[in-house]
Amino acid sequence: MDRVYAWTAEHPLAVAVLQYGTFFIVCLVLAVTLATMAWLQVVRDMRIKNRNDVLQRVNVSERTSGPRTIVGFLHPFANAFGGGERVLYEAIASHQRLDPAVFCVVYTGQLDPLPDGATKDEIIAKAKERFGITLDPAKLEFLPLKYCNMTGDKYWSRFTLLGQTLGTIWMAQDAMSRLIPDVFIDTTGHAFVLPIVKRVAKDVRVGSYVHYPTVSTDMLARVQQRRAGHTNSDAVAKSALLSTAKLYYYRLFALAYGWALRHADVLAVNGSWTRAHIEQIMRHRPFRSDRKDSEIPPIHVVYPPCDTTSFAVFPLQGRKQSDIVSLAQFRPEKEHSTQLKIIKALLDAHPELRSGENAPRLVMIGSVRGREDAVRVARLRGQAEELGIDKHVVFEVDATFERLVQLVGRSSIGLSTMVDEHFGINVVEFMAAGLITLSHASAGPLLDIAVPVDGKPTGFHAKDVNEYAETLYKLITLNTGESLDIRQRARQRAIETFGVPSFVQSWRSGLWDVLRGHDSKKD
Structure with missing residues (x-):
């Protein structure tokens, strides 16, 4: 002392x-x-006033037409029109068809007057054009949100997960200030919204559709093993000090992420890989034994809806087996550069394919979200020229839905190169169109989609460029009978397992019945 x-x-x-x-x-x-x-x-x-204001915008009065169940969907980038947006709009369309008393509201940031925004009518028209989904404007409203850009990974150059969490919290507060719904569904995986909604109104039933975990055990392992990747830069991977610091940062975030997820009344995930990681994160607590099942909300696998009908109209025969197609937004994690290297490796290993009937032709179909994606496409074009394969590669940027279906329907092989693709709608669409798929041997395509049926293949997988090139050569030279058998099995699996009817059934039994307080087992 x-x-x-x-x-x-x-x-x-x-x-x-x-x-x-x-x-x-x-x-x-x-x-x-x-x-x-x-x-x-x-x-x-302000709850009642905000509710009446939203309904009055579409000339709905609960006094004259009866009470409505307002279902709020949180989807900050509803004008992006990727796989996540297909889930959103198919879910809304199903409610409009099957639930007369349900009124849907989408909390989003991509509304006028933002530079990348759109009006309600424009978004509805795009849903019809891109996905073939018809939405009733009288049963749907969009609410503009602030701070949505703060939830994007490009907004934060450092401490991205922490920054996105802060952006999510601000965005959630803005959403609840505009409208407290009866049912709240997060369709983008922003887990930290869930405890805020529960804090604002405990009577609101809360659900979440998780496309991929914000932090996963794979990410933790990558940092611990000091492997560079999209979520772990070379500078961090090469430094023991930075890797240790980032590992503890990720572990703390994983604890907070699991805590936030446990505020949901029910969780839906897009596949086995995502479910396994979400369960692991929610059960994790470093100083005690694993959590009891009663402490974790129910988790249901709800495969994303895939437009198998539009793709399944094409004949399975008469295709040129060297016609290859890839379908993915031009984002870095989709590994388009790897696809070019695969074609290069294929031609180097089999120079006879540089010309003639079996010369491969890769059509890369994808949408561009902004300037960065456009620059990425320009670099890919340059890379194709540098590799000397530009005559074998065609770029189809921002193709319409009709054009997309046409290109996929006349191809023979569907190529996907994303590592740990949480689901892989493009692989399902390839299978429905009658293509033989070649995807990365990980996550959704490996575990859920292109899986054997009765011990026979519905698709193929590879891990690196050389294995991709070798498998691609086998598929190009596959005999007609075996090729047709694979296409038939793949199409049947795609239609029966991943079509819109299967999604609607799973959405309602796995998510909606819980959120409306209905036990489907009693039916």
Whole structure:
């Protein structure tokens, strides 16, 4: 104690800073708590008014036409029109067809007057054009949100997960300020929205459709093993200190992520790989044994809806076996560059394929979300020229749905190169169109989609460029009879397992019945 008294006598300024700093922190925490309580009260007081305002926009009055169940879908980038948006709009369309008393609201940031925004009518028209989904504007409304850009990975150059979480929290507060629904469904995997919605209104039933885990055990392993990748830069992978720091950062985030997910009444996931990771994250607690099942919300596999009908109209015979197609947004994780290297490796190993009837032709179909994607396409074109394969590669950027179906329907082989593709709608569409698929030997395509039927293949998988090239050569030179058998099995599996009817059934029994308080087992 004498040493402590001596230190305080010698450093009175440091002691004062500690004392006043502690007082400042206490005051800050108290101010934030009081502000949050005040905000919650205001939001709750405005609940009925906001509800009536939203319904009046489409001329709906609950006094005259009866009560509505408002289902709010959180989807910050509803104008992107990728696989996640297909899930969103098929789910809404199913409610419009089957639930007369349900009114759907989409919380999103891509509305006018944003540069990449669109009006309600434009979004509905795009859903029809891109997906063939018809939406009733009288049963649907879009609510504009702030802070959506803060939830994107491009907004944060450092501490991306933490930054996205802060953006998600701000976005969730904005959403609840605009409307408290009866049922809330997050369709993009923003888990930290769930506890906020539950805090605002405990009577709101909350669900989430998870396309992929924000943080997974694979990501933790990649950092721990110091392997470079999309989520682990070369600089971090090469540094033991940075890798250790990032590993602890990821572990802490995983704990918080699991805590947030446990606020859902029910979770839906797009496949076995995602389910396994989500369960692992929610069960994880470092200082105690695994959590009991009762502490974890039910998790149901709900495969994304795939338009198998549009693709299944094409004949299985009469295709040129060296016609290859890939279908994916031009994003870095889709590994388009790897596809070019595969064609290069194929031609190097089999130079006779550079010309003649069996010369491969790769059509790369994909959409461009903005300037970065456009630059990426330009680089891919340049890479094809550098590799000397530009005559074997065709780029189809932002193709219409009709054009997309036409290109896929006349091809023979479907190529997918994304590693740990959480599901893989493109692989399903290839199978429905009668293509023989060649995808990465991981996650959705390996575990759920192109799996053997009665011990016979419905598709093929590879792990690296050389294995891809070798398998591609086998598929190009496959005999007609065996090729036809594989195409038939693949199409049948795609239609029966991944079509829209299967999605609607799984959505309702796995997610909707729980959220509306209905036990499907009693039926």
